[in-house]
Amino acid sequence: MGGRKNLSPPPSGRTNLASCIVATIFLIFITIIILIIFFTLFKPKTPVISVTAVQLPSFSTTNTTVTFTISHYIAVNNPNRGVFTHYDSSLQLLYAGNQVGFMFVPSGKIEARRTQYMAATFSVKSFPLLSVINRQPEGMNGLRIGPSLEIETKMEMPGRVRVLHFFTHHVEATAECKVVIAINGGSVLGFRC
Numbered sequence: 001m002g003g004r005k006n007l008s009p010p011p012s013g014r015t016n017l018a019s020c021i022v023a024t025i026f027l028i029f030i031t032i033i034i035l036i037i038f039f040t041l042f043k044p045k046t047p048v049i050s051v052t053a054v055q056l057p058s059f060s061t062t063n064t065t066v067t068f069t070i071s072h073y074i075a076v077n078n079p080n081r082g083v084f085t086h087y088d089s090s091l092q093l094l095y096a097g098n099q100v101g102f103m104f105v106p107s108g109k110i111e112a113r114r115t116q117y118m119a120a121t122f123s124v125k126s127f128p129l130l131s132v133i134n135r136q137p138e139g140m141n142g143l144r145i146g147p148s149l150e151i152e153t154k155m156e157m158p159g160r161v162r163v164l165h166f167f168t169h170h171v172e173a174t175a176e177c178k179v180v181i182a183i184n185g186g187s188v189l190g191f192r193c
Contacts, residue, residue, distance in 0.1 A: 044161045044169035047084050047110065048077045049178050051153070051193050057121070059186025063128050069099070071121040076173065078110040078161075084147065084171070085109050086159035088095075090101065091120050094152040096130045105157065137160055149181045 053073040060067050072091065078084040086107055093101030101124040110116045129149065158172040177193040 004130050025180045042081050042163045044163070044171055045079045046171050047157065047173040048079065049155055049157060049173050049175035050075045050077070051175060054179050056181065056186055056188055059181070061183055065126045065148065066129055066183070067124065067126040069121065069123045071119065074111060074118045074120065074155065075115050076118065077115045078112060080161045080163070081108050081112050082163040083111055083157055084159045084161050086157045089157040090155070092154045093124060093125065099126055100122065100127045103104065134184065146182065146184045149183055151179050152182065153177045153179060
């Protein structure tokens with residue numbers, strides 16, 4: 001009647017266990033590699049705020065008070081690989097440590113690896129001059145500019161970066177600048193951030 005065919009015995013429990021252990025180690029290794037790549041490539045970075053220009057469209061002084069309108073031109077660079085959504089952003093103007101101007105910046109989004117340009121113009125109500133700086137800037141051919149006023153601007157832009165539509169990281173970008181204004185001419189002598 002025919003010969004019996006040799007059938008191999010079914011695998012033992014030890015072989016199945018060894019296969020499961022090897023597969024588990026492989027999956028853990030792949031998961032670690034993916035996490036390392038994710039956190040090196042997609043690590044959230046703080047957006048960079050640069051003040052590109054400051055202008056004074058109007059400026060007036062009377063006795064010991066000053067009133068003006070100030071314009072800031074700002075570039076916000078999002079270096080992340082995800083969209084930066086900002087909210088509750090503000091621009092403050094400080095003189096001698098006291099707030100003399102404040103403006104909310106509308107919330108919005110800045111796409112990944114893009115720069116968004118913003119302009120903020122607001123009027124500053126009359127405030128008393130506490131101190132006036134007499135400056136003789138270098139490189140002005142000996143011309144005396146006269147008294148000047150130093151103000152400080154602060155921009156805060158909190159928000160979040162969403163990476164791969166799954167991970168959310170909270171970041172806050174800030175910029176502080178000092179602006180020097182000529183009192184006699186009402187012009188910006190310079191700014192430093």
